[in-house]
Structures are given as structure tokens and as C-alpha cells.
Amino acid sequence: MTDFLAQRDSWSTANCSIARALEVVGNRTTLLLLREASFGTRRFDDFARRVGVSEPVAAARLKQLVADGLLDRRPYREPGQRTRDEYVLTAKGRDLLPVLVALRQWGDAYAADEVGPSVLVTHHDCGADVRARLRCDAGHDVPADELAVLPGPGLRPS
Amino acid sequence: MTDFLAQRDSWSTANCSIARALEVVGNRTTLLLLREASFGTRRFDDFARRVGVSEPVAAARLKQLVADGLLDRRPYREPGQRTRDEYVLTAKGRDLLPVLVALRQWGDAYAADEVGPSVLVTHHDCGADVRARLRCDAGHDVPADELAVLPGPGLRPS
DNA sequence: TAGCTGGCTTTTGTTTCCCTAAGTCAGCGC
């Protein structure tokens, strides 16, 4: 980490994966729409109402999420209803679930109601609470102070 | 999940932990400043330059992060230099690391350079890559399709 | 004590995000 920090100024943040991810989801409304999609919401006006956002904004953000490949838009038909479009998470969108779980976990710990969180996320198979944990590929749980940051192959001089 | 969705409209998102977390960190610059803090950056102008943000914005966001308890501001002194203030992560701020790791992971997978990510996060003790994983308290790894969402104690009627 | 440097603040202007209110359009039920 010390070595890393010493050469920290030799490269730019142009290739930072966090910054790039935030260009796609770095905005409140987008993440809340993904929350709703993960809850199973599919219809346009449900998204707008449940997220608490106006229709023009919901339309613009949903369109962008489809363009970015996080949501899939496809026609569906309920009996006795006309054909509609629904929005469902793609694999790319589902892969953001750890971000949402980690945010919820932090919010539960530091910004929740006194009575507790409004939503519980559990493991469907066993009923236990689900958390986002840092683990290394060798299988260890990794506390924050055991993280090391190193320059990677995509490092660019600034 | 189906039961949950059926009653989804009976409560509001006023007590959503994700929304509350996003009121603190739901903005690109704030998360990038926390990224820098997690890399070990401490000085004001290093934050501004490395995040790529103007000084007024860096000053405002850092002040807010201190007010929110994610960063601690304290005086320090390098030999031969005058006293300065530095910004270091608090426990509350460190608890956001899973969010940053999850974002980086997603960015590495879907938005990284062809040559690879610019930064590697590893376990200091064993050198293996670190990831944010969903795990339940019973110890199982939880894939996205095994998540269940249930109403919690802080649920509010809308 | 005069200058230099780090760490901000002030000013001004632009862009992005979001709102409300109203309008459009397609298709099903009647």
C-alpha cells in the first residue's frame, strides 16, 4: 500500500473502474430504479411511483438503463389486457446486486429507523440474512485493514 | 418474493436504507473521494487532483464527509513542514469499502480497459484477489437468484 | 520580515438533474 501510494501520482484516474461504473450508475435515481427491478417491479408507472420520481425522469433513466444493457425491455401480455413493455434485469444488471446489498447494509447500520430496516434480504434456501462480505479468492474473510491496493495491468501514466 | 411484491404498494420508500445511504454517498464525487481516502490519500490538494475535481467542490464534499462522520479531520505535521490538516477514514467510512469493492468489481467486469483494470485489490496476508460476495449468516454463498426480499420491522404504510 | 506554499473561499457562469403540467398515441373493451 505504501509503495502504491508513493507512485500514486504517476498515473491518472482515467482508467478507474469505480469511476467508469459511476458513469453508468453514479446517480441516485438510477440505483433506486435498479433496487425496484431487483424487487421484481416491471411496469413503467410502478417504477416511477415506487421510486418517487416523475414520469419524464423515469422514462429517461429507464431508457438509459436499457441502452447500457442493465435492463431488458420486452413486450408482455396479461390476460384481458393489451400488450405492454416490461423492464427486467439482465445478467449485467444483476451483477450490480452486491453494490445494492452493500449500500443497504451500510444504511441499515448507520441511517436506519430506530425500529429497524424496512426490508430484509435473506437467503431463499435457508432464511438467513444476506450480507456483502469481502472475501479473497483463497477463501478468507478480509477485514478492511487487511486490504492491499496494487497497480494493475491497465495502469496509465498521467 | 412474490408475497412481498404483492404488498409492495402498501408501504412507502421513506424508510429505505438504500435511499438513506444514497443521501450521504449518492454522488459521484463523494464516492471518488472515499476511494482516494481508502488508497491512503490524506491531503486536500491530493484529493482534488487525484479525483479530478475543482478545489471548491473538493472543499465542500470533504467538509460534508467530515460532518457525516465518514472522514476524520485532524492536524498532522511532517518534519520541516508546518502543521496541516489531514483527512482519514473513520470506521463508518471504512464500512463503505464493500460498496467501493463491489463497484470496482462491476467496473472491472463490464467497463474496464482491454488491457485490464488499473488497480488490483488483494488480501494483504495471502495476495489473493478480493471480491465483494453475497453470503448469508448461515455461511452459504448466495447467487443473485437465491435472494429473498421480505418486509422488515421498520416498514411503514404509505 | 518578506516571500512562499498549502489549504482553502469567493465569484461567476454552465451543465445536469429534477419538477409540474400538459399533450400524444396505441390498443382493448364496449
Add this chain to the structure above:
DNA sequence: GCGCTGACTTAGGGAAACAAAAGCCAGCTA
């Protein structure tokens, strides 16, 4: 074929976030 409903789009405007440029101030160094 007429209205209704769901799914948007258009128009107009306010607030927040950001940038560039410049100024201020404290405390070392000389």
C-alpha cells in the same frame, strides 16, 4: 368508432453540482 388506460413525450422552469479564475490567510523558510 369512441372512450379509457398505460406508457410515454414535450415544454418550461428551478435547484444543485460543477468548473475556471482569482483572492485570502497562516505559518514556515530565508
